[in-house]
Amino acid sequence: xxxxxxxxxxxxxxxxxxxxxxxxxxxxxxxxxxxxxxxxxxxxxxxxxxxxxxxxxxxxxxxxxxxxxxxxxxxxxxxxxxxxxxxxxxxxxxxxxxxxxxxxxxxxxxxxxxxxxxxxxxxxxxxxxxxxxxxxxxxxxxxxxxxxxxxxxxxxxxxxxxxxxxxxxxxxxxxxxxxxxxxxxxxxxxxxxxxxxxxxxxxxxxxxxxx
Amino acid sequence: xxxxxxxxxxxxxxxxxxxxxxxxxxxxxxxxxxxxxxxxxxxxxxxxxxxxxxxxxxxxxxxxxxxxxxxxxxxxxxxxxxxxxxxxxxxxxxxxxxxxxxxxxxxxxxxxxxxxxxxxxxxxxxxxxxxxxxxxxxxxxxxxxxxxxxxxxxxxxxxxxxxxxxxxxxxxxxxxxxxxxxxxxxxxxxxxxxxxxxxxxxxxxxxxxxxxxxxxxxxxxxxxxxxxxxxxxxxxxxxxxxxxxxxxxxxxxxxxxxxxxxxxxxxxxxxxxxxxxxxxxxxxxxxxx
Numbered sequence: 290x291x292x293x294x295x296x297x298x299x300x301x302x303x304x305x306x307x308x309x310x311x312x313x314x315x316x317x318x319x320x321x322x323x324x325x326x327x328x329x330x331x332x333x334x335x336x337x338x339x340x341x342x343x344x345x346x347x348x349x350x351x352x353x354x355x356x357x358x359x360x361x362x363x364x365x366x367x368x369x370x371x372x373x374x375x376x377x378x379x380x381x382x383x384x385x386x387x388x389x390x391x392x393x394x395x396x397x398x399x400x401x402x403x404x405x406x407x408x409x410x411x412x413x414x415x416x417x418x419x420x421x422x423x424x425x426x427x428x429x430x431x432x433x434x435x436x437x438x439x440x441x442x443x444x445x446x447x448x449x450x451x452x453x454x455x456x457x458x459x460x461x462x463x464x465x466x467x468x469x470x471x472x473x474x475x476x477x478x479x480x481x482x483x484x485x486x487x488x489x490x491x492x493x494x495x496x497x498x499x500x
Numbered sequence: 501x502x503x504x505x506x507x508x509x510x511x512x513x514x515x516x517x518x519x520x521x522x523x524x525x526x527x528x529x530x531x532x533x534x535x536x537x538x539x540x541x542x543x544x545x546x547x548x549x550x551x552x553x554x555x556x557x558x559x560x561x562x563x564x565x566x567x568x569x570x571x572x573x574x575x576x577x578x579x580x581x582x583x584x585x586x587x588x589x590x591x592x593x594x595x596x597x598x599x600x601x602x603x604x605x606x607x608x609x610x611x612x613x614x615x616x617x618x619x620x621x622x623x624x625x626x627x628x629x630x631x632x633x634x635x636x637x638x639x640x641x642x643x644x645x646x647x648x649x650x651x652x653x654x655x656x657x658x659x660x661x662x663x664x665x666x667x668x669x670x671x672x673x674x675x676x677x678x679x680x681x682x683x684x685x686x687x688x689x690x691x692x693x694x695x696x697x698x699x700x701x702x703x704x705x706x707x708x709x710x711x712x713x714x715x716x717x718x719x720x721x722x723x724x725x726x727x728x729x730x731x732x733x734x735x736x737x738x739x740x741x742x743x744x745x746x747x748x749x750x751x752x753x754x755x756x757x758x759x760x761x762x763x764x765x766x767x768x769x770x771x772x773x774x775x776x777x778x779x780x781x782x783x784x785x786x787x788x789x
Contacts, residue, residue, distance in 0.1 A: 296733055334730040
C-alpha cells in the first residue's frame with residue numbers, strides 16, 4: 290500500500306488490485322462510521338481510494354501504510370437484482386470475442402455475482418467487477434454518440450448500466466428497466482461502491498428486431 | 501405563482517444558478533459543482549443580506565437581464581460590469597434596490613469572466629442533493645437559464661448590508677497558480693516537470709466550468725500505458741494525451757484516467773474562474789503545507 294499526497298488536504302491510497310481497493314474502501318467506511326476518520330469524500334476507484342478533505346493527510350498516510358487489511362472485503366450489502374433483456378446491439382460481437390454463442394453470453398453474465406468497484410462517469414454509473422479476466426473486452430473503436438438509458442454494457446473488466454442517455458463506447462449486451470439514478474429518491478443511486486449486483490434475465494436473448 | 505420570482509429577459513451566453521455545490525457525493529459520480537468564484541458569490545450574498553450559501557446567478561462574459569415581480573435588493577460582484585435598472589446606471593459591488601417589474605441589466609464583463617448576481621431571499625429553485633447548483637457535467641440541478649425562464653425567490657431574512665461599495669480583487673492580468681507536485685508527477689519526464697513550472701501557458705478559449713484548459717508547451721510523459729481510473733480533486737492539473745495541462749474546476753468528473761501532475765491551491769481557484777482566454781498562466785511550485 291502506498292499513500293500519495295494530493296494537494297494540501299487529500300490522500301490517494303494506492304493498492305495492488307481491485308479486491309484490495311474494495312477491502313481498503315470497506316475499512317475506511319468502517320472507520321468513518323465509528324468516528325475515527327474525519328473526511329469529506331471517500332472515492333474508491335480501480336486500484337486506489339481517494340480521501341479528500343482531511344485535516345492531517347500526512348498523519349493518516351503513516352497510519353494507513355502500517356495497517357493490515359482484511360484479505361477479502363466484508364459482505365455488508367444485500368444483493369440488488371437488475372432485470373435484463375439480453376438484446377444489445379453488440380451481443381454478437383461480445384459472443385465472438387468470448388468465443389461462445391449469444392445465449393451463452395447471457396448465461397455467463399447472469400450467473401455472475403458482481404460488486405460495484407466504484408462509480409464515476411455519470412451520477413449512478415457503477416463499474417461492476419466480477420467477470421473472470423478472460424471475458425475482458427475492449428471498448429468499441431468508435432463510441433456511440435447516444436447510448437440509451439438502461440443499456441447494459443461491457444468494457445475492460447467491467448459491466449456498467451447507463452443511468453441516462455449519453456455518449457459511450459461500451460459494448461452493449463442488454464437493457465434494463467431498473468432506474469439507476471433518481472435524485473428524488475432516497476438514496477438517489479441504486480448502486481454505490483460495494484453494492485452486490487446480479488442480472489436476472491427476462492425475455493428471449495438476441496438483438497431487438499433480429500430474425 | 502407567487503410574486504417572489506424573477507423573469508429572465510436576456511439569459512446571456514451561459515447563466516446558471518450556483519450555490520456552494522454538493523460535496524460528499526463524489527463516490528456516486530456526482531461532481532462538487534457550485535460557484536466557480538466562491539468569494540464573489542458570498543460577497544454578493546452578504547451585500548443583499550442573504551446567507552453566504554444562498555443561490556445566486558453566475559453569468560459568463562456577457563451578463564444577463566432579469567425582471568423581478570416584486571421589489572428586491574440585488575448586488576452584482578465578481579467580474580466588473582455595467583449594471584442598469586430600467587436603463588439607469590446603478591452601482592456594481594453594492595446593494596441596489598430594484599422595484600417590482602423593473603429591468604435589471606447586468607452588462608458584459610469589462611474584465612474577468614463571471615459576474616455573480618445575488619437577489620434578496622436567494623434563488624429558490626428546488627434543491628437536488630441539498631444544492632441548487634447547475635452542474636454542467638452531470639446535468640444535475642436546474643438547466644442553464646433561457647429567455648423567459650421564471651426563477652422562484654426565497655423570502656429575505658435580514659436587511660441588506662449598509663455599505664456603499666465593497667472592495668474586490670481585480671480579475672487577473674496574469675494568472676499565478678501555486679501548485680503542489682503529484683500525485684502522478686512521476687508519469688512525466690524531469691524536463692516536462694521543469695517546463696510545467698517554468699514556462700508560461702495561456703488560458704484556452706475551450707475552458708469552461710469543468711476545467712481551465714491551457715495552451716503552451718506540451719508535457720511529455722516518461723511512461724506509456726494507461727493509468728487506471730482514480731479519484732480527482734478540485735484543482736487537480738490533469739494532463740491529457742495532447743500534453744496541455746487542464747485545471748479541474750467545480751464541475752470536474754469525480755474520477756479520471758489521465759495523470760495529475762500537480763494540484764492547484766484552493767485559494768487560487770477563484771482567480772482562475774475570472775481569467776479570460778489568452779491570459780498568461782504561470783504554475784508556481786510550492787511546498788505542501
